Amino acid sequence: MPFSFFRLLSFALVLALTSCRSTPPALQLPADLSFTDLATGQPFDTTSIHGKLLLLNLWAAWSPASAKELPELVALNEKFVPRGLVLLGVSLDEAPAAGLLVFAERHGIRYPLVRPGPKALDLLEPIETIPYTLLLTPQGKILGRFRGPLKPSDLRSAIEKNL
Numbered sequence: 001m002p003f004s005f006f007r008l009l010s011f012a013l014v015l016a017l018t019s020c021r022s023t024p025p026a027l028q029l030p031a032d033l034s035f036t037d038l039a040t041g042q043p044f045d046t047t048s049i050h051g052k053l054l055l056l057n058l059w060a061a062w063s064p065a066s067a068k069e070l071p072e073l074v075a076l077n078e079k080f081v082p083r084g085l086v087l088l089g090v091s092l093d094e095a096p097a098a099g100l101l102v103f104a105e106r107h108g109i110r111y112p113l114v115r116p117g118p119k120a121l122d123l124l125e126p127i128e129t130i131p132y133t134l135l136l137t138p139q140g141k142i143l144g145r146f147r148g149p150l151k152p153s154d155l156r157s158a159i160e161k162n163l
Helices: 002-019 064-083 097-106 120-124 152-162
Strands: 035-037 053-059 085-091 113-116 132-136 142-147
Touching: 053 064, 053 152, 064 085, 064 152, 097 113, 132 152, 142 152
Parallel strands: 053 085, 085 113
Antiparallel strands: 035 113, 053 132, 132 142
């Protein structure tokens, strides 16, 4: 009987000690996650996205599915950016920037449009389809991956929950 009591006591002690460990630090956006501003051709200043909920939408003008979800993205931008969301449109097109900016204007896009930096796509893998949208915490942890045209209720719910 005393043996099982001490065994139980030692198990409780181990459990108590392991539960006191500090939690690991939150993920930070990788330093190599860089973008080029589509309008200026200059590096995009990523300091504007630090500490904010980030929605990355990878799209292409040649993709009908990308065009289909643009009205929803425009609406999300209008509703949630004032509350702290940052929405970045990451163009995967190789077309000239001028044509892409005309496309964006025609679709009412008012959020920043960028091209991925040299390692950005590697850091965001697995990219399975276009369009492809990622929701990231202010610390860079991926909260959700949305493949293909967005389901507005799913994405809105995830944003509301994390703002």
